[in-house]
Amino acid sequence: MATSPSPPRAKVAQAKLLYDAGAPLTEITKLLGMTDGQFRSFRERNDWPKRASACKRKADAETPPPQTKPADPARLIARLEDAVEREFARAETALDKHAPKTIEASARTLATLVKTLAELKRMRREADETRKDATAPDDDASDAPPRELAELRAELARRLERLRGGGPPG
Structure with missing residues (x-):
């Protein structure tokens, strides 16, 4: 054969x-x-x-997963990047077949995965900045730009007071 x-x-x-x-x-x-x-x-x-x-996967899905500690963000990011690669492969296959429904489903899945990946990376970046700010001296923390409009106004008012000489020197 x-x-x-x-x-x-x-x-x-x-x-x-x-x-x-x-x-x-x-x-x-x-x-x-x-x-x-x-x-x-x-x-x-x-x-x-x-x-x-398929029967075993369905049975496994019905049993609740064991309680575990939160996953490491770096591992989650790597897993999401792998999922994006797999979905790209699936989308390419759908494009080769000219299957519009499959292409649309892949596009939606890719959009969701990419948004999730971006959000996870943003959250990790903010957590790293928060950790860094917690270990930094207080002077550096006061010079960081505020994120909210109300914080911006309050920080601007404090700096104007210092410039006029009404507050502690900065």
Whole structure:
């Protein structure tokens, strides 16, 4: 029995991302141009792990996850970046197929992932700044620009008072 020629590396990489993301096997086999049996052999030859069955995933989803400590922001960011890459692969596949519904769903998912990633990075940056401000002397903290309009007005009033000589020298 002759083996079929292996698909291009780019398609294999895209298929691996889709496989890891849980895309339907029919979509992956169609992308690679293989039958189910050929894909099973290909998966085993390339040491791709077996995925859990749909029944097991559903049963796992019904059991509540164990209580754990909050995840490290750096790990969350890395996981979200991986999810964005997987979704890009899924969107590229949809573009190749000219499937408008799938393209729209991928676009919405990508938009949500990117917003979440940006928000998580912003929160981490603010937490780092807060930690840095907590360890910095008080003089540096008073020179930081205020974020709210009310804070801006209060800070401006304090600085004007100092300039007029009515307040402590700054």
